[in-house]
Amino acid sequence: MSGKPRLTYCNGRGRMEPVRWLLAAAGVEFEEIFLETREQYEKLIKDGVLMFQQVPLVEIDGMKMVQTRAILSYIAGKYNLYGKDLKERALIDMYVEGITDLMQMILMFPFSPPEAKEKNLDSIKERATNRYFPVFEKVLKQHGQDFLVGNKFSWADVQLIEAILAVEEKIPAVLSGFPQLQECGLFKELSLSYGCLKSSTRRN
Ligand SMILES: N[C@@H](CCC(=O)N[C@@H](CS)C(=O)NCC(=O)O)C(=O)O
Secondary structure, eight states: OOSSOEEEEOSSOGGGHHHHHHHHHTTOOOEEEEOOSHHHHHHHHHTTOOTTSOSOEEEETTEEEESHHHHHHHHHHHTTOSOSSHHHHHHHHHHHHHHHHHHHHHHHGGGSOGGGHHHHHHHHHHHIIIIIHHHHHHHHHHHOOSSSBTTBOOHHHHHHHHHHHHHHHHSTTTTTTOHHHHHOTHHHHHHHHHHHHHHHHTOO
């Protein structure tokens, strides 16, 4: 093994996408194994690699990690993207969980039956513009800093950018009422990392 983290998932965004984003934001190169057949997945289960018989699987620092949240917390902690103390960490956790709730709607969207697509898209727009984006717009406006927590780039920023781009992809004008989100420094910070992510963000 190369020493790079190895990510095992299907060739789609899904639950692995925030892991790809976070590693890229931390400047960490990684390898990917895409599961293409049922047999590949069943072999992992048979070999006892998947603790709960589920992917994502991330092999990192000698561990075979499952559970997206645990994987992300580990990476955030390891690469200093998880706040300077427990209070900053609590804030990052709250922001991340809120954004994850919004992303859950986006994750499920491709599985909507055709007759429910329009309604589900409206729900994503409604939740993004009335519940989630206003929180981050207000935070950035109130403290006047580039980043959400502690004036330092963190996991919460990475998660927010992923969500903004995912929602914009479906609803291009969604940020029109959110000037802080449009102009914040988060995008500058990620501009380098974003290059490595272009291929993965093109996935569905
Ligand atoms: N709580 C787990 C859920 C993982 C999960 O549902 N993975 C799906 C693929 S996205 C899976 O492996 N499903 C197969 C199964 O549950 O049997 C996490 O966040 O990682």
